[in-house]
Amino acid sequence: MHVINFISLCLDPDANKCHARGCTWDTEIPTNMPVCYIPKWKGGYELVGHEKITQWDIQYKLRRLSKKPIKNVPFSEELDFSLFGNDIDNLKLKITTSGMNIIRLKILDDDRERYEVPIPIKWYPSNVEQQQQQQKIKFRLTKTKYNQIGFQIVRVDTKALLFDTSYFAEGFIYDDKYLQFMTTIPSKNIYGMGENTHSSFQHNLNSNMRYGIFARDQRPIGLNENLYGTHPFYMVIENDGNAFGVFIFNSNAQDYKFSLFERDKSMLTYRTIGGILDLFFFAGPTPEDVVQQYQQVIGTPYIPPYWGLGFQLGRYGYNTLDNMRAAMNRTLSNKIPLDVMNDCFDNNLDFTWDHTRFKNLPEFINSLHEQGMKFITILDPAIDSEKENYSTFLEGQKKDIWIKWPKNKNIQFNETEWWKTEILNYHQKLKFDGLWIDMNEPSNFDTSKDHSWNWPFREDWNCPVDEWDDPIYKTAIKGDRLSDKTLCMIVEQSNGSHIFRHYDVHTLYGWSQTLATLPAAQATENKRSVVISRSTFPTSGKYGGHWLGDNSAKWSHVKYNIIGMLEFNLFGIPYIGADICGYYGNASEQLCQRWMQEGAFNPFFRNHNGGFIDQDPGSWSPPVVESNRKVVETRYTLLPYLYTLFYRAHIMGGTVVRSMAHEFPEDSQCWSLDEQFLWGKYLLIAPVIYENHVQKEIYFSGLNSNERWYNYYTGEEMYQTADGSSFVTVPAPLNHLPLYLRGGAIIPHQKHALNTQKSRLLPMYLKIALDKQQNAKGSYLFNVT
Structure with a gap:
C-alpha cells in the first residue's frame, strides 16, 4: 500500500511553496493528485x-x-x-x-x-x-x-x-x-x-x-x-x-x-x-x-436532582405567559407527565422578565411549586451595555469585571462572586429551580463583518489583523478568522489568579461559566439544582449537563440525537439530550411522534423549539397525543433505574447511556450499530428513526450463545430467526417504541404520576429477567431530592 505523510495538501497548492518549506512535490502517487509531503529523511x-x-x-x-x-x-538532498x-x-x-x-x-x-x-x-x-x-x-x-x-x-x-x-x-x-x-x-x-x-x-x-x-x-x-x-x-x-x-x-x-x-x-x-x-x-x-x-x-459526572430526570417543556418564543400556560395545560390535561417548564428573559437581558407579556410570572412559578413542578430560566454571558438603568451591567461596571483589550492593567478577579450575587438577587424575585446557560462559546454575531445585524449603533466590531486572529494555520474550523462569530483572540481574561489570552482559553468559556453557575444555583435554596450548558469542555460533566444545540426538525437529526448522546457519555457528560422534535423548522406530526419516543430515553428529556408551530406533546392529533402520553409514562416508571445509573456513574464513574459496541465489544456485529442503544447494561431501546417505517430491525447480541433477551412489555423471550440470525425484525407501529430487557437484570420501577414529586409517593415494583443460569441481579438508590 502506498502510504505517504500527507502534510500540506491544503496548505501548499503549488510546487514552489512546497519546495520553499523543504518538502517534496509528488505527482506520481496513485491518486494522480499532486501532493506536498515531508520526505522520510527530513x-x-x-x-x-x-x-x-x-x-x-x-x-x-x-x-x-x-x-x-x-x-x-539520499545523495545531495538538503536537510x-x-x-x-x-x-x-x-x-x-x-x-x-x-x-x-x-x-x-x-x-x-x-x-x-x-x-x-x-x-x-x-x-x-x-x-x-x-x-x-x-x-x-x-x-x-x-x-x-x-x-x-x-x-x-x-x-x-x-x-x-x-x-x-x-x-x-x-x-x-x-x-x-x-x-x-x-x-x-x-x-x-x-x-x-x-x-x-x-x-x-x-x-x-x-x-x-x-x-x-x-x-x-x-x-x-x-x-x-x-x-x-x-x-x-x-x-x-x-x-x-x-x-x-x-x-x-x-x-x-x-x-x-x-x-x-x-x-x-x-x-x-x-x-x-x-x-x-x-x-x-x-x-x-x-x-x-x-x-x-x-x-x-x-472527574465523575454530577448527579442531577430526581426531578431533573422528568419531562421538561420549553420554547424560545412563547411570547406571553398565556401561551406558556396553554402549552403546559395541553400537556397536563392529556395526563402526560411534566416536571419542568423552561422560558427566556426580557429583550435578551439576563436576570429580567417581561412584566407586560409575562405579568404574574412569579405567581405562576409559585403555582408550579404548589403542584410539585419546577421552573428553569435561561442566562447568556453577554451583558447589554446600552440599556439604561440595567443593574446587572452597572454592578459589573462598578466591579470592572469585563474581558479586556491586551495590556490593560485593571483586569479584575471577582467575576464569579458578581455572577453568584446576580443569581441570588434574581432568585429573590423569581423562584427558579435551575439554570440553562446558553450562547457561552461565547457567541458574538458578525464579528469583523461590515456591520452586525443585531448591533444598533454605527460602529463596526472589528478585530485586529494579527497572529492571533489570523494564525499561520487556521485549522479546519468554520469561518474566515478565529474570531468569526465570537470575541477577538487578542483580548485578555482572568481565572481568578492568572491572565490569559482568549486565543488560548476561548474553548474554556462555557466550562468556566458552568463552574460558576452550579454553586450559585445550589445556593438559592441550599439544594441540588440543574445546570444545562451549551458549551462544554472536559470536566464540565462534574458541574452540569448539555443539550445538543439548535438542531432541526429533520429525520436525520433524530439519528444525530442518538450519536450525540452516545458521544457525550464517552465525554463524561451523561446528563445529555437534544431539543426533541427539533428547534428549527416545523416538525411533522410523525417526526415529532417518533422523536418523542426516542427522546423519552434521553437522560435530559426536553421538548423545545423556536418560533415555529406548536410541538408540545398535547398539541397533536388524539392518536399522537395518546402515543406521547404512553411513552412519557413508560419513562417515568423507569426513573428509579435511570437515577440509580446516574448515582453509579457519579460514585464509580462510567456511562448512563451506552452503545451496543460498548457493552458487547467482542461482538463485531455491534461495532457499527448506532440506531439502538442501552440504558446501563440491561435496557435496550430501539427507536424508529425513519419516516413511514413500521418495523424495526434489532440486533440481539449473544442470542445464539450466552444471552437472553425479553420483550419489555410482554415478557416474551426473543429467539433467532429461522435462518439463525440475531438480527430480528419486529413490529413497530407508529404508537410503539420497541424496548427489551437483557437476561440477568432486576430493574426497579415505580408507578407513574403527573410529576416526580407525586410519583415518588406511589408503590414501587421490580421487573426480573433471568439469564441462562436462572440468575438476576440489580440495585436501587433511593434519595429524597
Whole structure:
C-alpha cells in the first residue's frame, strides 16, 4: 500500500511553496493528485538524553533534526525543512503513570514555558505500592534509520501497538503555533472526538474529512463543522474486543482526521495551534473501564436532582405567559407527565422578565411549586451595555469585571462572586429551580463583518489583523478568522489568579461559566439544582449537563440525537439530550411522534423549539397525543433505574447511556450499530428513526450463545430467526417504541404520576429477567431530592 505523510495538501497548492518549506512535490502517487509531503529523511526530533527519576517517571530530552547532517540519506538532498519557520529546537518529554492502566505523555518546550490548560484535573502518579503492580500498557521510544524518534504505547499482554508515531516520525512538528503528530491505530473501530456532527457513531474512515474543534455557536447542520464544545477524546475497540482511550489535553483551536492506513488498521492526524502536547492513555480493557479511567482524570459526572430526570417543556418564543400556560395545560390535561417548564428573559437581558407579556410570572412559578413542578430560566454571558438603568451591567461596571483589550492593567478577579450575587438577587424575585446557560462559546454575531445585524449603533466590531486572529494555520474550523462569530483572540481574561489570552482559553468559556453557575444555583435554596450548558469542555460533566444545540426538525437529526448522546457519555457528560422534535423548522406530526419516543430515553428529556408551530406533546392529533402520553409514562416508571445509573456513574464513574459496541465489544456485529442503544447494561431501546417505517430491525447480541433477551412489555423471550440470525425484525407501529430487557437484570420501577414529586409517593415494583443460569441481579438508590 502506498502510504505517504500527507502534510500540506491544503496548505501548499503549488510546487514552489512546497519546495520553499523543504518538502517534496509528488505527482506520481496513485491518486494522480499532486501532493506536498515531508520526505522520510527530513523533520522530526532525535533523542539527546534522558533522566530516570523513578521507574514510573522518566524524562527525555529531544532536539530538532533539521539542518543536522545525517548518514544514510539520499545523495545531495538538503536537510533544511520547516513548515512555518518557528520550530522549537529543544523539547522535554515526560512520561508518568497512574496505577496500572493510565500513562501520561507530556511534551514541553525545554527552553521556555508555554501555555497549559489551567483546568484542575486529577493526576496522581503511581505510588510505591502501585509500582509493584504489573502495568497493563507501557511507553516505548523508537528510532528510525534517520535517528528520528517515535512514540509507542503498547498493550503488555497482547503486544498490540495502541499508539505508534514511528511510521510518521518525520511528521512530528512542534512549531510555536503549529503542533502535529500522526499515529497508527490498531483497529478501524474509533468513537468520540468532538464536538462535531458525525453521520455515524463509529467514525467513517472513508470520508477524508478533517474535523475542527473550537467552541462555536454553530447549528449542527454540516458534517464537518465545529460545534459548541471541545472534547479531544477518542476510544478504540480493537479487533479482539479490547478497548483503549486517548485524551489530548489541549484547549487551542485544533483539528483531526481519522483515515484508513492498511489492512485492519487506521491512522490519526492531529494538529493544534497552541499550548503543549499532553496526552493520556487509558488501557481499559473494556469500554466501560476506559470511560471510568478517563473520569479518574477529569472527574465523575454530577448527579442531577430526581426531578431533573422528568419531562421538561420549553420554547424560545412563547411570547406571553398565556401561551406558556396553554402549552403546559395541553400537556397536563392529556395526563402526560411534566416536571419542568423552561422560558427566556426580557429583550435578551439576563436576570429580567417581561412584566407586560409575562405579568404574574412569579405567581405562576409559585403555582408550579404548589403542584410539585419546577421552573428553569435561561442566562447568556453577554451583558447589554446600552440599556439604561440595567443593574446587572452597572454592578459589573462598578466591579470592572469585563474581558479586556491586551495590556490593560485593571483586569479584575471577582467575576464569579458578581455572577453568584446576580443569581441570588434574581432568585429573590423569581423562584427558579435551575439554570440553562446558553450562547457561552461565547457567541458574538458578525464579528469583523461590515456591520452586525443585531448591533444598533454605527460602529463596526472589528478585530485586529494579527497572529492571533489570523494564525499561520487556521485549522479546519468554520469561518474566515478565529474570531468569526465570537470575541477577538487578542483580548485578555482572568481565572481568578492568572491572565490569559482568549486565543488560548476561548474553548474554556462555557466550562468556566458552568463552574460558576452550579454553586450559585445550589445556593438559592441550599439544594441540588440543574445546570444545562451549551458549551462544554472536559470536566464540565462534574458541574452540569448539555443539550445538543439548535438542531432541526429533520429525520436525520433524530439519528444525530442518538450519536450525540452516545458521544457525550464517552465525554463524561451523561446528563445529555437534544431539543426533541427539533428547534428549527416545523416538525411533522410523525417526526415529532417518533422523536418523542426516542427522546423519552434521553437522560435530559426536553421538548423545545423556536418560533415555529406548536410541538408540545398535547398539541397533536388524539392518536399522537395518546402515543406521547404512553411513552412519557413508560419513562417515568423507569426513573428509579435511570437515577440509580446516574448515582453509579457519579460514585464509580462510567456511562448512563451506552452503545451496543460498548457493552458487547467482542461482538463485531455491534461495532457499527448506532440506531439502538442501552440504558446501563440491561435496557435496550430501539427507536424508529425513519419516516413511514413500521418495523424495526434489532440486533440481539449473544442470542445464539450466552444471552437472553425479553420483550419489555410482554415478557416474551426473543429467539433467532429461522435462518439463525440475531438480527430480528419486529413490529413497530407508529404508537410503539420497541424496548427489551437483557437476561440477568432486576430493574426497579415505580408507578407513574403527573410529576416526580407525586410519583415518588406511589408503590414501587421490580421487573426480573433471568439469564441462562436462572440468575438476576440489580440495585436501587433511593434519595429524597
